[in-house]
Amino acid sequence: MFDSAHLDRAAEILAARHQRDFALERALGGRFGVLEECRTLLEQAWEDGSRGAVAVRGGAVTGYLLARAGEGQRGRHCWTLPQCAAYALDEGPVVLKRLYAHLSGQWVADGRLHHYTEPPAADLPLWLTLGFGHEQVHGIMDVSAKTLVEAPRGVRLADPADIDALQPLLGLINEAHAAPPVFAFTDQPMWDILRSGHLELLNDPTVAYWVSEGQDSIDGFVVMRPVPDDESSILKPRGSVELFLASTAPHARGTGVGRRLTEWALADAAHRGFTVCVTGWRATNPLSSVFWPNRGFRPVAYRLHRILDPRLTGPEHVSGL
Known part of the structure; x- marks a missing residue:
């Protein structure tokens, strides 16, 4: 051993x-x-x-x-x-x-x-x-070549006063993960901390919380969070930035909102001195598993899961003669 x-x-x-x-x-x-x-x-x-x-x-x-x-x-x-x-x-x-x-x-x-x-x-x-089967993909990309030009129309940094306008978007990731074909279990505490968790990010001066405003609502957000030194790892290089959260309102999907927000957030990260960005997505999510590789993220590792038949530990299981 x-x-x-x-x-x-x-x-x-x-x-x-x-x-x-x-x-x-x-x-x-x-x-x-x-x-x-x-x-x-x-x-x-x-x-x-x-x-x-x-x-x-x-x-x-x-x-x-x-x-x-x-x-x-x-x-x-x-x-x-x-x-x-x-x-x-x-x-x-x-x-x-x-x-x-x-x-x-x-x-x-x-x-x-x-x-x-x-x-x-x-x-x-x-x-x-x-x-084992795929559960999560760990992605990485070099952002050093990204350059700022001009923020897309409606894209700005959010602040804590935006929390009510963001409320309809806060649960979209949980909803996508609970739905087919992902079928990820989400318990009540995961829902209970959504608002407070986003408020914490909005109040963090090191976090860049970007939103895209539509005509009557916030249509999407991308949250860029520097990887703290004590969280750096084989998969999260020291000094990198993490694309921590992102979501687009259903009515705005397919309009380019998510793509424009992401490209701006990555370019801003490069402007702030970051050279590497990491993120992760559910392999079975039909939206994110296409969107993030198309933005340039390359898989470097995976979280895999194997679940065994519960009858293996029951009295009906015969292990041999």
């Missing part, structure tokens, strides 16, 4: 993986190609309760897989963070398949039937062969 004595070797494997991913996507930055940075990431995951196993060949660790057990809205689950699954590149991804086979039996025995993992794009095929 994985223990703290494996942290150094695991950090070497993770750093090599990031060097591969950085070569494929330069916007990720090279920070996590450095051994010390990777060890810090893994130490934090270990301290936060991620546990798992290592693969060994000839006395050398060739891969590792860690997961953190959890409860709550996502049910009894095990969650593998982006830094918590990696293999020596000369061994190949089959190492992770064997580690998952080794660990997942105990997860199921513990009643943890929801399994989550967040692999880099290069490792996606491996996890799909293990029965």
Whole structure:
């Protein structure tokens, strides 16, 4: 099993993986190609309760897989963070398949039937062969070449006084995620915090909350939030900006409102000194899964989900003779 004595070797494997991913996507930055940075990431995951196993060949660790057990809205689950699954590149991804086979039996025995993992794009095929499905896409883009020209008509920065005008748009993301074909569960607290959450963003001087005004209403918004240093990660480079939220009123969809707002927000971010923007979207959302790649965001990682048959933990299940 994985223990703290494996942290150094695991950090070497993770750093090599990031060097591969950085070569494929330069916007990720090279920070996590450095051994010390990777060890810090893994130490934090270990301290936060991620546990798992290592693969060994000839006395050398060739891969590792860690997961953190959890409860709550996502049910009894095990969650593998982006830094918590990696293999020596000369061994190949089959190492992770064997580690998952080794660990997942105990997860199921513990009643943890929801399994989550967040692999880099290069490792996606491996996890799909293990029965995982797409849930979230993590995207990134270089915005350094974006230039400000003139704000589109009706586009301006919002302030807290706009909250009532924004109210009809605040729940649109939740509604889209609850609807087919996404079918994401949303509990009442997620709705209860919408207004206060947007007010917090509107009051944050570091946030650029852009809106597009129509004739009688606000037709859309895009929220750009700098990634705090303590939230920077393999998927969110230090010093990047996050396209945190965006929505367009149903009556304004197809008119170019969302495209103009996004292009302006990205150009403004570049003007403010940001070179990289990150965002995420539900893979099953038919609107966002087209819109964000068309704006230039490239997938660099995925959140995948596998849910197992609940009868596996019931008395009717026969595991063998």
